[in-house]
Amino acid sequence: MRVESVFGCMKVNCEGCAGCCLDWQPLLAELTDEDGDVSDSSRGPLHSGENSRPPLDDDPNFVALARDEVRDFLEAGMAAALTLRFWGARDDEEGVTIDGYEVAAVAGRPVFFVGLCKPPKPVAPFDRAESSWLPACVFLDPETLQCRVHDEDLFPAECSAYPAHNLALEYETECERVEAAVGGNRLLAESVETTPEDLLLGSQAIGEKLFCHPRPRDLEGTIDRLVDGNLTAADRAECLAVAAASSPGTLAISDSHYEWGKERAVGDETESWVGPAIREWQALARSTAELTPELGGQIERARGASETPGWDTLPAVEDDRRTE
DSSP, X not given: OBOOXXXXXXXBOOTTTOTTTBOOGGGGGGOBOTTSOBOOTTOOGGGTTOOSSOBSSOOSSOOBOOHHHHHHHHXXXXXXXXXXXXXXXXXXXXEEEETTEEEEEETXXXXXXXXXXXXXXXXXXXXXXXXXXXXXXXXXXXTTOOBTTTTSTTSOHHHHTTTHHHHHTTOOXXXXXXXXXXXXXXXXXXXXXXXXXXXXXXXXXXXXXXXXXXXXGGGTTHHHHHHHTOOOHHHHHHHHHHHHTBXXXXXXXXXXXXXXXXXXXXXXXXXXXXXXXXXXXXXXXXXXXXXXXXXXXXXXXXXXXXXXXXXXXXXXXXXXXXXX
């Protein structure tokens, strides 16, 4: 068994999976249990009615970036790799009305996360013989199902902490949902060093991971497009600039960092392979083109994406998870 043991204290068998890096819910109709019932095991806590502020997007595995990570992506010319998450308000008192939606807010400021987008890619997770068009992380190599930035400075802290964060919060991990739906051993150790206190939750997240937009009117049209899955570069630029200009623990916005972030976000996308690759993926998906993961990977590599190492170079790790 080859294992990508990348999650701190966690031992995880990632080969052939990528369940946490793509939306495999469209495959659920084909993933049935022994009684013929469709498994719903891939639905995370945000999409299973356990959260009173439902996200306005439909990404079941959203990776939230910290402020400095947003700045790093902007500096690298990779604004196109980023997307946004807003939430519906729990009640009228905490919300701001934008485009007909009651959007969750703090002190009248709509709050949002910044994360990694998932363009459609032809992938074959769980040892499937044929590939399917599925929303997959912008940095996921569709051929190897490995992360292109795993060993780089841009690798998000939230990705490196998974699935330890879920275990600390007593949420089911994607590893366990994959095991329940398709079998196999993914989560190889249940020990976890992270505690809920280590996570950016509540007020300590403001300005560091949870960003507050100071001008709700500037988001008119953005929320509609977010819900429809049609965010524009201008939508992203406005919010990325606010995120880059935020101050941890406060609602303050740095004007100079806002202007810098806006300029970087609307800058020349030829700095990176990400934007052109995303546009080609989207065009191919609309054309219902049939591509293998191998051919698909060439789309990214031809534009300068880094190679992934493959699985043969990784050491074998034994499954030491306690079994009943």
